Amino acid sequence: MKRxxxxxxxxxxxxxxxxxxxxxxxxxxxxxxxxxxxPFVKLKLLVREKDLVDVGTPLLQDKRDPQVLFVSPGAGTVxxxxxxxxxxxxxxxxxxxxxxxxxxxxxxxxxxxxxxxPRMKLIQLLKQRGIWPFxxxxxxxxxxxxxxxxxMAVVSLHCxxxxxxxxxxxxxxxxxxxxxxxxxxxxxxxxVIVTTPQRFLPPLKIMGLAEQxxxxxxxxxxxxxxxxxxxxxxxxAADNNSCTMDPQELIAMGHxxxxxxxxxxxxxAVGGTPERIPAHYHTRMGSPVKHLVGDLKADNGVVxxxxxxxxxxxxxxxxxxxxxxxxxxxxxxxxxFLGFAWxxxxxxxESRTFVSSLGSASLNMDATLHGEERAxxxxxxxxxxxxxxxxxxxxxxxxxxxxxxxxxxxxxxxxTGCGLCTFVCPSKIDVAAIMALSKETCYRERVMP
Amino acid sequence: MNPLKTVFKKTDPYFQxxxxxxxxxxxxxxTRTFFFLPSPVTQNAPxxxxxxxxxxxxxxxxxxxxxxxxxxxxxxxYQYHGGAGSLLEMFITGASHVLPIIxxxxxxxxxxxxxFASVRGHEVTEGLLITGLLFPLTLxxxxxxxxxxxxxxxxxxxxxxxxxxxxxxxxxxxxxxxAFVFFSYPASMSGNAVWQLPAPGVDAVxxxxxxxxxxxxxxxxxxxxxxxxSLDRLFxxxxxxxxxxxxxxxxxxxxxxLMVTRVASFRIILGGIFGVITTALIFMVLPGxxxxxxxxxPLYHLFSGGFxxxxxxxxxxxxxxxxxxxxxxxxGFLIGFFTVLLxxxxxxxxxxxxxxxxxxxxxxxxxxxxxxKITAARRIxxx
Numbered sequence: 001m002k003r004x005x006x007x008x009x010x011x012x013x014x015x016x017x018x019x020x021x022x023x024x025x026x027x028x029x030x031x032x033x034x035x036x037x038x039p040f041v042k043l044k045l046l047v048r049e050k051d052l053v054d055v056g057t058p059l060l061q062d063k064r065d066p067q068v069l070f071v072s073p074g075a076g077t078v079x080x081x082x083x084x085x086x087x088x089x090x091x092x093x094x095x096x097x098x099x100x101x102x103x104x105x106x107x108x109x110x111x112x113x114x115x116x117x118p119r120m121k122l123i124q125l126l127k128q129r130g131i132w133p134f135x136x137x138x139x140x141x142x143x144x145x146x147x148x149x150x151x152m153a154v155v156s157l158h159c160x161x162x163x164x165x166x167x168x169x170x171x172x173x174x175x176x177x178x179x180x181x182x183x184x185x186x187x188x189x190x191x192v193i194v195t196t197p198q199r200f201l202p203p204l205k206i207m208g209l210a211e212q213x214x215x216x217x218x219x220x221x222x223x224x225x226x227x228x229x230x231x232x233x234x235x236x237a238a239d240n241n242s243c244t245m246d247p248q249e250l251i252a253m254g255h256x257x258x259x260x261x262x263x264x265x266x267x268x269a270v271g272g273t274p275e276r277i278p279a280h281y282h283t284r285m286g287s288p289v290k291h292l293v294g295d296l297k298a299d300n301g302v303v304x305x306x307x308x309x310x311x312x313x314x315x316x317x318x319x320x321x322x323x324x325x326x327x328x329x330x331x332x333x334x335x336x337f338l339g340f341a342w343x344x345x346x347x348x349x350e351s352r353t354f355v356s357s358l359g360s361a362s363l364n365m366d367a368t369l370h371g372e373e374r375a376x377x378x379x380x381x382x383x384x385x386x387x388x389x390x391x392x393x394x395x396x397x398x399x400x401x402x403x404x405x406x407x408x409x410x411x412x413x414x415x416t417g418c419g420l421c422t423f424v425c426p427s428k429i430d431v432a433a434i435m436a437l438s439k440e441t442c443y444r445e446r447v448m449p
Numbered sequence: 450m451n452p453l454k455t456v457f458k459k460t461d462p463y464f465q466x467x468x469x470x471x472x473x474x475x476x477x478x479x480t481r482t483f484f485f486l487p488s489p490v491t492q493n494a495p496x497x498x499x500x501x502x503x504x505x506x507x508x509x510x511x512x513x514x515x516x517x518x519x520x521x522x523x524x525x526x527y528q529y530h531g532g533a534g535s536l537l538e539m540f541i542t543g544a545s546h547v548l549p550i551i552x553x554x555x556x557x558x559x560x561x562x563x564x565f566a567s568v569r570g571h572e573v574t575e576g577l578l579i580t581g582l583l584f585p586l587t588l589x590x591x592x593x594x595x596x597x598x599x600x601x602x603x604x605x606x607x608x609x610x611x612x613x614x615x616x617x618x619x620x621x622x623x624x625x626x627x628a629f630v631f632f633s634y635p636a637s638m639s640g641n642a643v644w645q646l647p648a649p650g651v652d653a654v655x656x657x658x659x660x661x662x663x664x665x666x667x668x669x670x671x672x673x674x675x676x677x678x679s680l681d682r683l684f685x686x687x688x689x690x691x692x693x694x695x696x697x698x699x700x701x702x703x704x705x706x707l708m709v710t711r712v713a714s715f716r717i718i719l720g721g722i723f724g725v726i727t728t729a730l731i732f733m734v735l736p737g738x739x740x741x742x743x744x745x746x747p748l749y750h751l752f753s754g755g756f757x758x759x760x761x762x763x764x765x766x767x768x769x770x771x772x773x774x775x776x777x778x779x780x781g782f783l784i785g786f787f788t789v790l791l792x793x794x795x796x797x798x799x800x801x802x803x804x805x806x807x808x809x810x811x812x813x814x815x816x817x818x819x820x821x822k823i824t825a826a827r828r829i830x831x832x
Contacts, residue, residue, distance in 0.1 A: 139831060240831045301490075308495040329497070331490050337451055339486025340504035347500040352710045353509055354500060368488040371502025374574060375616030379506075379767045380714070380774075389828075393772055394821060410821065413831040419495035426499075426506045427616075433493050 002215050004195070004232050007387045009160070009220035010420055012348050013362040014307065016327075017162045018269040018278045022169055025283040028291040031074040032082075032091040032318035033059050038133055040142050040443060041068075043089050051078045054099050055262045058130065059092050068143055071130030073264055073286040073321075075099040091318055096284075108260040111183055119149070122187055129256060134249040134322060135188075137241060138230060139413035140443050144243050150189035152242035154229050155182070155250055157196040157204070157213075160221035161306040163271040163325045167196060167247065168203035169280050170267040174251050175207060177263070181245075181254030182212060189243060193233065197224050221308065222387050227416025231388040240413070246322050268292050268319065271307075272328035273300065273364070290315040292326050301331030301367055308419035312367060330366040339370075350385065350424050374427040382421035382431050388414045392421040392431045399438045404445065412438055457481050475566040479573035507575040509712045513703035514582055514762060520699050521692040522547045525590040528656070528689050529646040546590050546646060547692055550597050555581040557598045561605040565614065574615040576622075576768075580604060583623035583762055586693025587755065587803070588630070589643040596637055600630040620810045621769045624759075624803055631803065639799070644689035656689040659753045660792060660799040663741040672740070673749060683752040693758055700757035704765075713765035716777035717784075721760035724785020725750050732793055743793040750789050759802035760784065769810040773820040780816055784809050 035043060042063040047053060053072045060070035074094045082091040106129065109117070123146045126132045135153075137144035144150070157167035171178060186192050195215040196204055204213065215233070217223040226244035234240065245253075252263035266285040271278045276294045283291065289302050296302070296315055303310040305323040312331060319326070336342070344354030348363040356363060382392040390411050398406040412435065421431035463470045464477040482504075491498060526534070526543030534542070558581040559573075566573045584601055604626025609618040631638045641657045659678040663669050682688055686696025694700075707713035729747040737743045742750070750756065764770065764784050771780050784805050791801025798804065 234829055237830045237832075239829075301496075303494075303496050305494070307497055310496070311494050312490075312496055331496070333490055334488040335454075335485035336488060337453075337485055338483075339488075340502070340508045344500060349500045351499065351501045353505055353712065365497045367491055367496040369491050369498050370486070370488045370500045371498075371504065372482060372487055372572065374503045374572070375614065377503070377506075377576075377616050377768050378770070378772045380772050381711075383772075391773065391821070391824070394817070408832040409825045409830075411825070411828045411831060414828070422493075423495050423497065424499050424501070426501045426503050428498065428502060430493055432495065 001210070001213055004215050004217050004223070004229065006218060007223050007228055007232065008385055008389075009218060009223050009387065010308075010350065010385070010423075011220065012350055013360065014162050014271075014348070015362045015364045016272040016274075016278045017362070018165075018271045018280055018325075020166050020169060020280065021277075022267065022280045022282055025281050025287075025291065027096065027284055028287045030079060030093050030095050030288060030318070031284050031286040032093045032288075033070055033073055033286060034091050034318050034320040035060060035070050035133070036090065036320040036323075038143060039440070040064075040140065040447075041133070043070075045081065045089060045092075047078050047092070049078050049081055052076070052099060053078060053094060055264055056105070056129065060089065062133070062143060065127075065143070067124070067127045068132050069127060069130050070133055070321075074284060093318065105260050105262070106256070109257045111180065114183055114187065114257070117187070119187060120146070122184070126184075126253075131249075131253050131256070134253070135185075135243050135245050137243045138227065139240055140439060140447065141417075142443070142447075145241075148241075150241065150243040151239045152191045152193055152230065152233075153185040153189040154193045154195070154226040154242060154244045155185065155247055156217075156224045156226045156229060156244070157194065157247050158200060158224050159226075159306065160197055160217070160219060160224040161308065161325070162221070163269055163307050163327050165248070165267050165269040165280055165324050167200050168207070170248050170251065171204070171207060171209065174255075175209065177251045177254035177258055178209070178247075179212070179254065180258045181250035181252075184253060184257060185245065185250070193229065195224060195229050222416065222418035222420065225387065225416050225418055227414070228387045228418070231414050231416075246324070248324055249322060266324060269325040270328070271325065272303075273297075273330070274326075274328040286318050286321065288316065288318050289313050289326060292319065293328055296328065299330050299332045300328050303327045303329055303367065306419075307365075308423060309417060330364075331368070334366070334368055336370075350420075351381070351426070369428055371426075371428050373429060376427055376429055379426060381424045381426065385420040385424050387418060387420070388416060390415060390435075392435060395438065396429070396431055396434045399434060399441075404442065407438055408442065412442065415439065453484055457485065472567065475573050476563050479563075482572075503575050506712060507578055509710055510579050510707065510762070511582065513706045513712075514579075514586070514693075516699045517693045517696065517703055517758065518547075518551075518582065518586060520686065520696050521586060524687060524695055525646060525692060527687055528644075529648070532687070542646075543590075547585065549594060550585040550588060550590075550592060550692070551582065553594050553597045554585045554601045558584075558601045558605050561602060561610065565606075565610045569614070571614065576609075576615045577605065579762075579766075580609075580622045580626075583693075584626045586758065587623065587627045587691050589638065589691055590646055591643045592630070592637050596630050596634050599633075600626040603629040616768055618768055619814075620807055621763050621766045624763055624807055624810075627803055628807060644691075658690050658799070659683060659688070659749070660742065663745075664738075664796070666740050669740055669742060669745050670749065673745065673753075678753070680748055680752060683749070691755060691758075694755035697752040697757035700761045704757075704761035707761065707765065713761070714767070714770065714777050714781075716774060717765050717770055717781035718760055720778045720781025721756075721764055721785040721788075722751065722781075724782035725756065725789055726785075727782075728786045728789040732789065737793075741793065742789075745793075750792065754792070754800050755802045756785075756788055759788075759806055763802075764806050764809070769813060771813045771816045771820070773817055773824065775823075776813070776816040776820040779820075780809050780813060783812075
């Protein structure tokens with residue numbers, strides 16, 4: 001077990017961090033497949049409204065590789081197909097209930113037969129069973145290319161985001177599935193890296209997982225982000241094509257292979273200022289947001305996914321595939337009377353320009369901008385927070401000038417999208433979005449046919 | 450509800466698109482956001498954002514400049530009364546001469562800023578709050594107001610707006626303004642007669658600044674001391690000079706505040722101080738003239754002239770400084786180096802800070818280019 005060297009992290013503390021307790025919730029009426037997090041897939045719909053589906057029925061297909069399927073998280077009737085801008089499928093809502101033939105299950109594959117299985121056959125199985133899209137390949141975080149083995153598979157049990165689910169919660173009694181999942185990743189890649197922040201190490205050791213954990217990271221965000229870990233441990237350019245997987249999805253994959261049944265439940269961390277206690281809730285994957293957070297006050301909104309990477313989701317919406325936290329934040333337009341002059345005892349800031357920076361109290365946060373967008377003044381606060389040592393302001397300016405080689409040379413593709421550059425920018429420039437757009441431009445220029 | 454907010458709510462429609470005063474939208478929005486800092490809901494991830502914004506960023510610089518400004522006012526009065534008046538009397542005399550300069554600088558500066566903002570259709574930005582205050586602090590108290598107006602116009606228009614406005618200027622606008630006045634009207638900016646307000650009935654008071662001494666044989670350090678510029682007087686600043694430059698002490702207090710809040714880069718400030726100390730020390734041990742500033746030693750160089758003001762508030766302007774950490778050290782160090790070099794070996798300019806900062810401003814992009822190449826070469830390539 002190695003301790004990774006320190007990286008630049010986020011230091012302020014938020015109020016409303018979820019407790020480590022777990023409350024099981026009654027099953028929701030609907031669940032949905034929300035393929036939001038796959039950036040470049042071109043989806044093709046395989047079902048229509050009112051169709052009967054089972055757990056594991058393919059609902060969507062990636063046009064780039066028709067073998068890559070997205071499968072149903074529940075059994076019942078397809079109630080609605082919600083489309084976003086440009087008619088991109090956002091949600092396939094399934095009303096839980098009667099099924100057609102019973103769940104699509106598979107014969108269990110033991111660790112021994114897994115060992116004997118050829119790599120391509122395993123990949124085919126993963127694609128068929130809708131697991132492949134949950135494995136993501138650096139640097140574009142795309143659905144992986146199956147041609148060559150991955151140099152590394154990075155499994156981070158906790159990215160450091162204070163609102164992410166506690167690994168000692170979702171790993172409890174799931175050790176066997178977890179190990180099975182790791183074995184599958186081990187078949188696909190040369191090396192499997194499992195990391196945990198320091199503070200979760202003691203409970204994980206008690207669970208008997210000490211042997212599997214290869215690296216220990218800092219506790220703060222984003223030290224546990226898979227991209228940051230890869231940046232720290234990669235030895236050569238070949239390692240850039242490593243892959244990663246969310247730990248809960250890894251457990252579900254292991255569960256499916258070990259037992260033949262789909263794991264349809266997930267642990268969700270609910271934080272911020274919800275009407276119920278900020279804690280962990282155990283319920284169906286793809287549950288409605290409202291089912292998780294309960295009733296909302298009029299001014300509040302829900303950010304699903306990480307507090308720095310997630311997006312505001314309407315309460316009627318469903319949790320995205322692979323996302324496991326919901327944060328309730330105040331989300332109404334505000335203004336602050338003489339806002340620039342207050343000492344700011346209770347205002348959260350990573351800078352040292354508020355009195356609050358003298359203490360270390362947890363503070364409230366809201367989903368507003370706290371200022372107006374201005375031109376970049378080259379203050380360099382973004383690079384003071386970048387965990388992978390990029391100089392975001394220079395990459396941004398080079399992209400603005402239509403340059404592509406220079407951003408790449410400066411390490412654009414190492415960007416993990418942690419969002420801290422945008423968070424700290426005093427000019428309120430969405431640097432992270434510009435970095436993401438640059439990566440997308442790069443992808444379109446060279447990867448896409 | 451805040452009564453002011455009600456006023457803004459009522460007047461809002463007049464300034465919106467199609468309203469009667471829509472052409473004044475820029476100045477209206479600037480006023481409104483001065484009182485009510487807007488905080489709209491964020492549209493993209495990350496939805497949570499830091500509370501710091503550019504208004505607060507800039508107002509911290511103003512806060513650090515306030516003691517310097519107030520002391521400058523006091524010192525102008527102190528020099529006028531020869532230290533004989535009451536404290537209040539001296540302050541009022543000073544303020545009555547300095548405030549008009551500041552007001553003209555702000556007034557004319559904002560005129561251009563608003564004009565450009567309206568024509569270009571962007572917001573009035575906060576940078577001018579600093580430029581408009583820094584510029585007067587670099588001027589002698591006897592400066593004619595029309596020259597202040599011309600100077601700030603040149604600084605704002607040619608130093609900033611022609612490059613595209615805030616964030617795109619190559620040179621520090623306040624120093625550009627000063628350089629314009631310095632080279633266009635040297636009689637108001639140099640010599641021995643401009644640093645002190647003339648007493649009633651007298652044309653001008655001759656009072657050399659410490660930097661003008663030297664070149665007459667003897668030892669420079671003794672000469673400075675004998676002229677009444679002991680180190681502590683230079684440090685605390687009750688001496689004639691530009692309005693804001695005399696008190697190195699208050700400038701460094703401001704610098705410490707800016708470094709602690711990280712609004713200014715400590716690398717530039719410490720690099721500059723380090724540059725002055727090393728260069729002055731090297732010059733001191735080199736065989737050279739002992740009767741000029743060449744041999745004055747590091748402390749006299751640090752505390753005299755405008756170095757403290759320049760390195761704390763002008764060199765740290767992030768827009769015109771390099772953006773990499775190593776680049777900032779180099780930039781600061783070279784400012785210190787050139788300051789001492791100009792003061793020591795160039796008899797045409799008694800003060801070297803303005804020129805060395807402007808000179809390094811020009812070189813900042815080159816420093817960035819080189820340091821970026823080195824940083825990029827150290828990464829494991831990911832292309």
